[in-house]
Amino acid sequence: MRPFTVAVAALIALGASVPAQAAGAPTRASVTAPTPKSELFLTVAESEDTWIRGVQLRCEPKPSGRHPHAALACAEIAGAAGNLNALPRLKRPCTKKYDPVTASAHGSHRGRGVSWVKVFPNRCELDVATGSVFRF
Structure with missing residues (x-):
């Protein structure tokens, strides 16, 4: 000894x-709780069977991923508390042309699961309803 x-x-x-x-x-050692995960895979498709494009969006601990407007999209999602139906609507007119697009988001927001799919009459209506989130 x-x-x-x-x-x-x-x-x-x-x-x-x-x-x-x-x-x-x-x-x-001081133990800190891990930051809740906020990571979504976003897609936009012409129809339910045809996938156009998709992008990974990470918001926690900081905006990152391949989304071209990651910081703005994360701020809009955070402002809606992760509820994509509550995103702020843009004020701009759209044509009545019917050319449906399907938007989807799957993953998690601050540790809570997200599984969201919605069909919009056209790309303009999608943009008005979801702001920068699906602008990729």
Whole structure:
């Protein structure tokens, strides 16, 4: 035994308290909860059977991924508390041309699962309803 360990063992045997750090015991590290995951795979399709394009959007811990407007899209999603039906609507007119597009989002927002699919009459209506989230 090392002399320091012998001295500590003697003190413990005598009932003296020894700080954990002095006894060579590991100290308790401060534990922080991991940041809840916010990662969505977004797609836009002409019909339910045809996939046009998709992009990964990560919002936590910071906006990243291949989305061209990641920071703005993450801010809009956060403002709607992850509810894509509550995204702020743009104020601009769209034609009545029927050329349906299907938008979907799957993944998680701040640790809660997201599975969202909605059909819009055309690309303009999608853009008005979802802002920058599906603008890729």
